[in-house]
Amino acid sequence: MIKFTGVSKTYDSGVTYALRDLNLTVANSEFLVLLGSSGSGKSTTMKMINRLLEPSAGIVELDGKPVKEIDLVQLRRSIGYVFQGIGLFPHMSIAENIAIVPKLMGWSREKQLTRVEALLDLISLPRNFAERLPEQLSGGQQQRVGVARALAVDPEYLLMDEPFGALDAVTRDKLQLQMLQWRKTLNKTVIFVTHDLFEALTLGDRIAIFDDGVMQQVGTRSEILRTPATDFVKELFAKPAKQLQEFGDLV
Amino acid sequence: MAQQELSSFLIERAPELAQRTAEHLMLASVSTLVATIAGVIIAIVCFEYQKLRNPITAAVGILQTVPSLAMLVFLMTVIGKIGVIPALAALTLYALLPIVRNTIIGLESITPPTIEAAQGIGMTKAQQIYLVRVPMAMPAIVAGIRTAAVVGVGIATLSAFIGAGGLGEFINRGLALSNTRLLLLGAIPAAILAVTADGILAIAEWGIRPARATDKPISSGKRKLRRTLAASLPAVVCIASLSFYLYEHPITAQPNVIRIGTKHFTESLILGELISQAIEGQTKLKVERRFDLGGSLVCHGALLRGDVDVYPEYTGTSLATILNIDSIQDPKLALETVAKEYQKRFSLTWLPTFGFNNAWAIIVNDKAAKSHGWSKISDLKPSADNLRMGLTSEFAERSDGYPGLKKVYGLNFAHITDLDTNIAYRALAENQLDATAGNSTDGRIDAYKLKILDDDKNFFPAYQAAPIIRDETLKDHPELQEVFNSLLDTIDNGTMRQLNYKVDAEHRSPAEVAKEFLAAKHLNTAK
Numbered sequence: 163m164i165k166f167t168g169v170s171k172t173y174d175s176g177v178t179y180a181l182r183d184l185n186l187t188v189a190n191s192e193f194l195v196l197l198g199s200s201g202s203g204k205s206t207t208m209k210m211i212n213r214l215l216e217p218s219a220g221i222v223e224l225d226g227k228p229v230k231e232i233d234l235v236q237l238r239r240s241i242g243y244v245f246q247g248i249g250l251f252p253h254m255s256i257a258e259n260i261a262i263v264p265k266l267m268g269w270s271r272e273k274q275l276t277r278v279e280a281l282l283d284l285i286s287l288p289r290n291f292a293e294r295l296p297e298q299l300s301g302g303q304q305q306r307v308g309v310a311r312a313l314a315v316d317p318e319y320l321l322m323d324e325p326f327g328a329l330d331a332v333t334r335d336k337l338q339l340q341m342l343q344w345r346k347t348l349n350k351t352v353i354f355v356t357h358d359l360f361e362a363l364t365l366g367d368r369i370a371i372f373d374d375g376v377m378q379q380v381g382t383r384s385e386i387l388r389t390p391a392t393d394f395v396k397e398l399f400a401k402p403a404k405q406l407q408e409f410g411d412l413v
Numbered sequence: 414m415a416q417q418e419l420s421s422f423l424i425e426r427a428p429e430l431a432q433r434t435a436e437h438l439m440l441a442s443v444s445t446l447v448a449t450i451a452g453v454i455i456a457i458v459c460f461e462y463q464k465l466r467n468p469i470t471a472a473v474g475i476l477q478t479v480p481s482l483a484m485l486v487f488l489m490t491v492i493g494k495i496g497v498i499p500a501l502a503a504l505t506l507y508a509l510l511p512i513v514r515n516t517i518i519g520l521e522s523i524t525p526p527t528i529e530a531a532q533g534i535g536m537t538k539a540q541q542i543y544l545v546r547v548p549m550a551m552p553a554i555v556a557g558i559r560t561a562a563v564v565g566v567g568i569a570t571l572s573a574f575i576g577a578g579g580l581g582e583f584i585n586r587g588l589a590l591s592n593t594r595l596l597l598l599g600a601i602p603a604a605i606l607a608v609t610a611d612g613i614l615a616i617a618e619w620g621i622r623p624a625r626a627t628d629k630p631i632s633s634g635k636r637k638l639r640r641t642l643a644a645s646l647p648a649v650v651c652i653a654s655l656s657f658y659l660y661e662h663p664i665t666a667q668p669n670v671i672r673i674g675t676k677h678f679t680e681s682l683i684l685g686e687l688i689s690q691a692i693e694g695q696t697k698l699k700v701e702r703r704f705d706l707g708g709s710l711v712c713h714g715a716l717l718r719g720d721v722d723v724y725p726e727y728t729g730t731s732l733a734t735i736l737n738i739d740s741i742q743d744p745k746l747a748l749e750t751v752a753k754e755y756q757k758r759f760s761l762t763w764l765p766t767f768g769f770n771n772a773w774a775i776i777v778n779d780k781a782a783k784s785h786g787w788s789k790i791s792d793l794k795p796s797a798d799n800l801r802m803g804l805t806s807e808f809a810e811r812s813d814g815y816p817g818l819k820k821v822y823g824l825n826f827a828h829i830t831d832l833d834t835n836i837a838y839r840a841l842a843e844n845q846l847d848a849t850a851g852n853s854t855d856g857r858i859d860a861y862k863l864k865i866l867d868d869d870k871n872f873f874p875a876y877q878a879a880p881i882i883r884d885e886t887l888k889d890h891p892e893l894q895e896v897f898n899s900l901l902d903t904i905d906n907g908t909m910r911q912l913n914y915k916v917d918a919e920h921r922s923p924a925e926v927a928k929e930f931l932a933a934k935h936l937n938t939a940k
Contacts, residue, residue: 214532238535249530253548263534
């Protein structure tokens with residue numbers, strides 16, 4: 163369980179807020195999507211979970227324990243992290259990239275190798291890709307490796323910061339579908355950041371909508387679509403709905 | 414003058430060339446290795462503590478601007494030793510700048526996503542540096558090491574001045590003896606060595622660089638093997654040259670080895686050879702030649718610290734530069750003074766003098782002297798206001814030079830020109846000049862058919878040459894006293910001029926000239 167209580171983040175001592183007074187609880191095994199445009203506070207929220215950012219006020223708790231009190235390295239190793247920049251290490255092979263956290267945690271060589279093969283199977287990449295370098299893979303393949311790396315030590319939590327943002331539409335669709343499959347098999351708590359409305363609707367058990375540092379609403383997709391809490395949320399969905407309507411009329 | 418055939422010159426020098434090359438390689442590679450380790454650590458510290466970055470890079474930059482020779486002599490004084498240690502220290506300091514700078518640039522060039530990934534998966538600061546930043550910065554670091562190594566090979570030529578050996582030995586001797594061949598014997602291999610060092614590091618760089626997409630995919634096992642082999646290549650060179658050096662120069666002081674030092678000009682080198690060969694011939698002791706040291710202060714320091722046991726010095730030089738006592742004209746008194754002071758202040762002994770007195774001298778054309786009836790300096794006085802005098806700027810300024818001479822002899826020359834000694838001698842020979850000042854034992858005086866005028870008013874201070882020895886050495890090896898006694902008064906001014914001439918004008922080696930001299934006087938074997 164992840165719990166935000168009165169969390170704010172400001173970089174200029176309170177003149178402006180990147181995130182203001184957030185109260186949010188994420189249940190275990192939940193897939194929560196944080197939706198918003200850039201600068202809305204969604205990434206800020208996520209990065210405070212693994213302490214890439216520290217809150218200016220409020221408390222972030224993980225399984226009832228303030229993250230501030232958890233050893234930083236331990237915390238990060240227990241949370242899988244995937245992000246848009248992919249961030250595979252260019253000087254390491256695919257196998258070395260996937261096995262980096264196990265290696266840091268002192269796993270034996272054989273155990274690392276077995277894990278790499280299992281993960282390559284999971285992300286549907288041939289096993290002989292293990293010796294390749296990140297540059298030799300396509301963007302979609304690289305991002306799958308990114309997911310595999312995040313899953314390497316089988317963490318309970320997975321943070322995904324616009325993981326498919328830089329991919330083309332077709333690849334993104336494929337990965338989204340695969341994401342849904344992984345969810346079923348892996349049973350993890352996932353926090354997923356995106357600015358793509360449809361991605362949010364496809365993947366999220368619940369969706370939290372952010373604008374200008376304030377969380378506007380959090381709820382299941384039907385709750386949000388039926389009873390938008392603010393004008394912002396209403397308009398956010400009204401426009402694509404209208405576009406869909408027009409598109410339907412054309413067809 | 415006829416020179417030795419090139420081939421026999423090379424054959425004769427080959428063993429020494431090999432030894433000097435190995436020494437040179439050792440100096441350059443060990444200093445680069447130390448600088449690499451230190452430089453990368455310094456760069457990481459700068460990177461971690463940005464506040465330190467500017468002061469440290471500035472300090473390292475300033476080190477680079479210190480003239481190399483000054484740095485060598487300074488470190489020699491600080492460390493209190495001549496030879497390899499201060500040379501390595503100086504070379505290491507010079508090598509730091511390119512390595513530190515390049516490493517910092519390399520560490521900083523890692524893109525934010527890569528770093529975010531490293532943080533996000535829970536790498537500690539240290540792991541981020543050695544697992545991500547350093548491996549990715551490797552090309553920049555190696556480029557810095559290559560620059561440092563090439564510069565190091567170049568600067569290592571100067572370490573011969575403080576007795577560290579290397580190819581600079583040949584260059585120094587070449588300069589001291591105006592012998593182009595010797596000079597090139599040092600300079601050409603040094604240049605080749607610089608290119609080779611760069612090449613070896615290029616191979617290492619190719620081996621350890623991060624793999625690229627265009628590379629043929631190879632298994633990580635093979636990649637690791639290639640990496641290990643390539644990276645160990647410079648290490649192998651470094652270790653090989655170091656072990657060769659240690660084999661040649663054991664760290665533990667060898668018993669029964671007398672170390673002889675000299676300064677780096679012809680006469681000092683000849684005297685050094687005379688002393689060395691006399692010891693070798695007359696006793697069972699071995700001699701280690703630590704010639705071509707950078708001047709009186711370097712030699713004196715080396716003697717005090719026991720880096721050399723014996724070196725030849727001049728009474729006048731000792732009074733002026735070591736003892737800071739006013740110059741003494743009377744040779745006997747000068748010798749007594751230095752001997753007494755050295756014993757009292759330094760526990761060093763002045764050994765029997767060689768006999769000659771390399772004092773300043775007024776030199777004229779021999780023919781002109783005959784026709785004008787000049788034999789002593791006073792003879793110049795009547796015609797001085799018609800005479801053209803050529804002086805080196807040193808002589809023109811020193812109080813024991815022209816200003817004093819003018820006062821004591823009442824000489825007022827019509828024209829005074831600042832000239833280099835070599836040019837002055839030629840001008841004298843061609844009658845474009847009437848008189849000049851020079852050293853009494855200069856070999857060129859006879860070569861140009863010039864004449865030294867008597868210092869009839871005893872104006873010039875005495876410069877008798879004699880070996881100085883450490884008291885300890887003399888106590889441990891009393892048989893040396895006899896060797897030096899046998900050399901007493903064996904060389905007068907005329908003889909010394911001849912010996913200098915053979916080296917300077919005939920381009921023969923000081924060793925050969927000394928050998929010939931000792932053989933003729935039967936000083937090369939025990940009596």
